[in-house]
Amino acid sequence: MIIMKTDATAEQIAHVVKEIKKHGLRADVSKGAFRTVIGLIGDERKVPLEQFTAMPGVKEVLGIETPYKLVSREYSQYSHGLEHMIIKVGDLEIGGDSLVVMAGPCAVESKEQLLRIAEGVKRAGAQVLRGGVFKPRTSVHSFQGLGAAGDEEAEEALSWLREAGDKFGLAVVTEIRGESQVDLVARYVDIIQIGARNMYDQDLLSKVARKGKPILYKRHFGAGIEEFLSFAEYIAAEGNKDIILCERGIIPIGKGRSYTRYTLDLAAVPVLQKETYLPIIVDPSHATGRRDLIHSMSCAAIAAGASGLMIEVHYAPAEALVDGQQAITPAELKAVITTCQRIQKQVAPRKR
């Protein structure tokens, strides 16, 4: 991490970048309100860092000990003087003072289903509509989402998402599962989701990152915090730092039957807040797999400091083609949002 002087010129910055590239590395130039910080992408040991200290316009050369550098809190503190960054999606601010709720069906099933749910979640207070078109499924024998029906069907389903979002004033997010879906999905949604199972998929991360859209990035259920941020670094290394981190549960341990699908690791929220400037939301639906736990775990997530929630909502959970047992109704969502907003007011000042 090369910290430039506040009065460093564009030429000086360009010179540093050029020198970095000479050594076979890439450079991330972060122009903050305070100053410009240049991050090195690649193996720093190949670069004689001390040589940069003496270059015109360079204030300081700092090593970051973690394997994640571009997403580390130090990086934004030096460039922007900020500990937390806000990601803007239209008028919506993610990571700011207001609770952000992404809600909708696990899988898009039909235009009618989607519009009805979109209306419901909007009324309940959500700002983002979620809906799966390309569904990652454990069994090839299960419903794979409308995306599996063919390119036209996939595009149609995506267009419903867009339409529903526009109609009700909701931003739209959907998951991509493979590289061939990136271009298509990017045309229709505001936020691209990379699901837990694809967390480690570095080629996909790079490809999605280059679309320049905000990315909802979910932690794999077997990943430690360090791994999660190290792979988020693949996105940041493409110049895209609009990354919303999402905790959605880790592998449960302990003998005997598990009462939840995964273990929701809420300490990850404050831990991530101390390590990175990226906003963090929580998905209690996938974490617990149980409708009756969503209210309490949503409250707990916000109390832990999360900036938002991702919740599966269906007007008739029992009829959902996928994961109905973990969906709540729009009415239940409204109750969740109301309580969570109240809790957030109690804990919010602590976050600053």
Add this chain to the structure above:
Amino acid sequence: MIIMKTDATAEQIAHVVKEIKKHGLRADVSKGAFRTVIGLIGDERKVPLEQFTAMPGVKEVLGIETPYKLVSREYSQYSHGLEHMIIKVGDLEIGGDSLVVMAGPCAVESKEQLLRIAEGVKRAGAQVLRGGVFKPRTSVHSFQGLGAAGDEEAEEALSWLREAGDKFGLAVVTEIRGESQVDLVARYVDIIQIGARNMYDQDLLSKVARKGKPILYKRHFGAGIEEFLSFAEYIAAEGNKDIILCERGIIPIGKGRSYTRYTLDLAAVPVLQKETYLPIIVDPSHATGRRDLIHSMSCAAIAAGASGLMIEVHYAPAEALVDGQQAITPAELKAVITTCQRIQKQVAPRKR
């Protein structure tokens, strides 16, 4: 589980118990506000249950499918008509409407240290003073608590706990680690703690249970919910149902360094509330091992529905002989309690 009629006589109840014993089992007689329920302790398959249905005073014979019966919610619903039970320690109610906070040093080091901390936690709003005399330690080469210094030193340290509790109007809890400590500890404290490492120690559970005092029972870091309740059943089987369950973190998974000592499993709180009538508290100190996470994880625990907290407090955490890195100051404790009480007001009505 044999449910007696509301007008069953003492003779009828005694007759049922006698019949149960004939088959080599024990009986748990729970006289509730509604009716008496008799639980079988032992292998039900040895008993011709249908024969009991016809006995005078018997309303119904019900099987409970979980391996935990005496601590299951069904059991208290039939006997007391209650989903949650309140445990009384003097005037203090654990599991009721008010936040219960147990706080104090990890290890009792001296009378002065203890009195000073006791005063601090009392002022901060705690109701119970904790302090370890017999410390379970990973290394035989570490400080083992004053209890390791000899019987006299152990008793002296316990007497300080008692004195500090009495002086500041705090109930007192300490951990026992082995069977030989049970009698001594029971003479001095209001609540006996069984730590995570002893969760499976069924002989110790039975012995402590028979003292008749409330027990703070911590979940082992490798135990599932079913195991936790199945072993709590060893306590209940001795006729002692004053069991306060405590979630204190499970083994972390994931590669790379762990940012917390354990993974705090907060979904365990609402899950346990659906399975048992026993109150549940959370220990964020041991779960995270990090002073800077205690505030947020305490808030999350209460938002998840916990009845209380157990927190390590020291006036000078850096000087503590054991686990100072996870202790907060009395002033910090006060801030935690204030915020948690406000959060509890937002979520409390949901619990009923």
Add this chain to the structure above:
Amino acid sequence: MIIMKTDATAEQIAHVVKEIKKHGLRADVSKGAFRTVIGLIGDERKVPLEQFTAMPGVKEVLGIETPYKLVSREYSQYSHGLEHMIIKVGDLEIGGDSLVVMAGPCAVESKEQLLRIAEGVKRAGAQVLRGGVFKPRTSVHSFQGLGAAGDEEAEEALSWLREAGDKFGLAVVTEIRGESQVDLVARYVDIIQIGARNMYDQDLLSKVARKGKPILYKRHFGAGIEEFLSFAEYIAAEGNKDIILCERGIIPIGKGRSYTRYTLDLAAVPVLQKETYLPIIVDPSHATGRRDLIHSMSCAAIAAGASGLMIEVHYAPAEALVDGQQAITPAELKAVITTCQRIQKQVAPRKR
């Protein structure tokens, strides 16, 4: 699973397949030495299975309770009358009586490095040369393999692999990490590896499967056996059953530092042998991450019934660009192979 009569005609088989497709499912036709078995791909509940029982040529309609059907042992028992299947790669038999060893460098670094190691592993007794061109790495700042240098460099590195394999009479395997690499890699290698981190990547699985080449498929470090086989089913559903399963360690649990990178789950070997007809090999290099454990864990893997091993080999492990701490020398490999062949003779008859 529809079991045809031994004398079922091609027309009868085609008719059954046509009927399956009418219901929106796909059909897997497995013509075995004994009889033809037709597997349904998709949601069976959509199909009135009883109607198939009466069709000409149909002997029986059987449900398989596991989520993996096409890779289940029942499936091959009915079609081929075999419990285990042998995958042929040229003359090499994987899953047969002889120990199969895949060895080579973690990453291809240069033509010289590769040829020198290829010669070494051939002399040591290995039959397959491994070498990474597209390296999945936790940090974007680490060496990513020659595949990251550009298309030309990637193709050149693959051509070295091919050349080294041809020169020393070794089959060749390399890992693909993303969909864009599939066509290129398939042109050069005999076996395509899908690494642990891509285990869940169903779009990639389908795309690779359609290449028709044998696939070395590694278990994700957070995956249960059921998940592993359920995702292998995505490959089989494309008509490719030349799947070599590989156990390479799961996430370690337990407090304190881990003495191995992962926990090698050797019981997975006999468990998988009871669930599927696919051959199973073990990778002790990635599982332990320790050169000094490779010999003993290789022996244990073969004693557990594994058909082969995948081992990282370098003539000078300390100089390797990637994962040198888990590589052994060709001389050490020879000792491993010699001992493992002797052990295999002791345990082999048990497997039949």
Add this chain to the structure above:
Amino acid sequence: MIIMKTDATAEQIAHVVKEIKKHGLRADVSKGAFRTVIGLIGDERKVPLEQFTAMPGVKEVLGIETPYKLVSREYSQYSHGLEHMIIKVGDLEIGGDSLVVMAGPCAVESKEQLLRIAEGVKRAGAQVLRGGVFKPRTSVHSFQGLGAAGDEEAEEALSWLREAGDKFGLAVVTEIRGESQVDLVARYVDIIQIGARNMYDQDLLSKVARKGKPILYKRHFGAGIEEFLSFAEYIAAEGNKDIILCERGIIPIGKGRSYTRYTLDLAAVPVLQKETYLPIIVDPSHATGRRDLIHSMSCAAIAAGASGLMIEVHYAPAEALVDGQQAITPAELKAVITTCQRIQKQVAPRKR
């Protein structure tokens, strides 16, 4: 660790010990074939170690970085010049060149059952008879072993074990579960077992250690290697180093049903051999919970370098009161032992 000169006198040794005690620590005096080594028990930081360097008879003062010192390999290397130690139980050598097999029923049910099984395991080639009297059970409602029936019944069951051992020339091992059982059990058996659930029970460890008998010490299913050895240190700190370590499976991870009760961590065998001089055996019965996996996992354990096996055997597994699904017959045991002895011959020279 204070290493004395080879010609150090008894007075010089006594002087060092006396000085250690002055600082409130205990001393472990290990007189080996080479020289005497004195280990410090307690917090070394309290002792001015440099002062010991200058004392007469002292050759060197060495720090050991692990939290386990008395059971570390360095300790025996200095005192005995040996990397592995052999524990003698009568004529039986545990940790030597011959395979050691401990076999018998999960629970002692009757004298007849025990004698019949003892005869079977003797004929099959086992040297130690196991049989549970005090059974740790997850449910208070399950059969708790004859030890739960009362003191007389417990003693009678123990006497059967002794009698069966003497009659067939087998050493005898049984588990203790609580402190009150130690004296009674020690009177009847040759080896005292501390089960996985009691691994952390430091008061029990100390009390059992002081009996001076060899201890079979099982790893807890949630314990890391460092924890396991750190708690073994509690036994060694009482002067008892006849500790046989036993790997018996750790908590399984991964979604979906588990195909084994636990994950057998066989890499623990060579890892422990590099960390400690204590012999290591493996229990495939509890680890897998499946009769059909015992043969292959026994072979794997021996191939990994284990010195022996603990296996549950019953003449009619289906009739066993406890854990019959993981027991094999004496005939099956014989096949296991035969194959394992052959495997051990292939791997044994590597161990030296």
